[in-house]
Amino acid sequence: MNATRFFARMSLDTEVGTALSDTRIRLLEQIEREGSINRAAKAVPLSYKAAWDAIDTMNNLAPEPLVKRVAGGRQGGGTQLTDYGRRIVAMYRALEIEYQAALDRLTERLKEVNGGDVQSFQKLMHRMSMKASARNQFSGTVTGLRLGGIDYEVRIALDAQTEITAIITRASAENLGLAIGREVFALVKSSSVMLVADRSVKLTARNQLWGEVSAIHEGPVNSEVTLALPSGRSVTAVVTADGCEALGLRPGSPACAIFKASSVILAICE
Structure with a gap:
């Protein structure tokens, strides 16, 4: 069997569906760094519209907004994370470290099982993923x-x-x-x-x-x-x-x- 490794591209699910993904977390991190949705979107990279769509979805799904618009920023206004948004980003990154370690253990375990095919398992997981x-x-x-x-x-x-x-x-x-x-x-x-x-x-x-x-x-x-x-x-x-x-x-x-x-x-x- 070819050497294969799972990589942590984690998504966080609530009781009603997926709320966060690696791309969305990177977008939040860039918003915190840049203070601008336009610059953050370019850094991810995402289109400006796709970035705002992601923010709207996250704010709609979360118990409280993760991102807010602010007046009087460096260029007359901007976008920034709320305290809740910062906590979510920190929690995601901490969980991601543990997630990667678990995936590495899973890969080694599958190699020990007769007929364990990591690539086939990856394809199955991909097919089971869906978005609305x-x-x-x-x-x-x-x-x-x-x-x-x-x-x-x-x-x-x-x-x-x-x-x-x-x-x-x-x-x-x-x-x-x-x-x-x-x-x-x-x-x-x-x-x-x-x-x-x-x-x-x-x-x-x-x-x-x-x-x-x-x-x-x-x-x-x-x-x-x-x-x-x-x-x-x-x-x-x-x-x-x-x-x-x-x-x-x-x-x-x-x-x-x-x-x-x-x-x-x-x-x-x-």
Whole structure:
């Protein structure tokens, strides 16, 4: 058997999914070093958009934000880690050392087993890894369950300030083993999110999250608009360029992200 070694590219999982990876930790370390998301992204390297997407995801999944925007930085503003973010980076690196040592012991043990094929095992682990394509990924706790015929209305608290509602089939609720207090993962495609800027507009959609436009990534037809929610989480929508202009969306302007309860996909990790 060819000499093969596992290398520690650790990811940290919560009850509702993967929250941290080596790339994200390196991004956090560069933010701490540079004080700028642009310079940090180049150092990793990541695109500016990919870096902000990663930050939004981490802040959404964590109990409290890891990264915050600050005013009055070296160039009029910047980005920095919170104390919680610094603790998470330190913990990750400490665990990574132990993780690598464990992998080295595992490699040696596999070599001792008849037919132990480290490379085949690596391929299996790679195939079992998966990521969700939904742009908006939240973790939360089930706070309400109401049966309505064949459907369940599920209320999920993302934090003390933010709650969303999902509608799933009774069979899905039973399959997931949903119960009050259970940690769940909520996924919402950015194409399912609509935006409004007028507080007087009345809509039937159950989920209406007011925030402030934090970023707009413009495309030739559609733009990707990210709202920063008061809790530090964020939600992203895909809006036509004309729609963006008609709503007068600009960084710093208030807007509401709206999506149907039926657009929320729930998942759990066992």
